[in-house]
Amino acid sequence: MTLGISMPSFVPAKLVPELLITDMDASLRFWCDLCGFVVVYHRLHEGFAYLDRDGAQVMLEERGRGRNWITADLEAPFGRGANFQISVKTLAPILEALRRANWPLFFEAEQKRYCVDGIEIGVHQFLVQDPDGYLVRFSASLGLQSPEDEAVG
Secondary structure (H helix, E strand, O other): OOOOOOOHHOOOOOOOOOEEOHHHHHHHHHHHHOOOEEEEEEHHHHOEEEEEEOOOOEEEEEEEOOOOOOOEEEEEOOOOOOOEEEEEEHHHHHHHHHOOOOEEEEEEEEEEEEEEOOOEEEEEEEEEEOOOOEEEEEEEEEEEEOOOHHOOO
16 A cells, blocks of 8 residues: 555545445555555545545545445446546556556557547547456547648648
């Protein structure tokens, strides 16, 4: 587990998902050791940790410990129907850490362009599942391009 942010300088995001997990140690290995998050603070005796990676934040709460707000029966994989996009400067260190750990990718790295208001936004992205099946999409910007730029090139 990586502790890295001092509380006085920490700024909580306005929206932070709290993921119900089955094993805190396994989740911390994935989120911190492989994906580069650090533990901002924790209450491990309650099965809780708050993580940050350059302003992208997530809370982990271990099922069966502390207070769990469960609205229906849970079956693995958790998080069906959601994927969490995390913007990063580059994918390389995360991909390398996942490769060294033999962690499978859900969707291989690709370069993709999305059209937004007539401008194409380029991203380098891939998807991976955490130990509980939550889908995480890491995305690095490739910059903007207007359709006219492509026609000229």
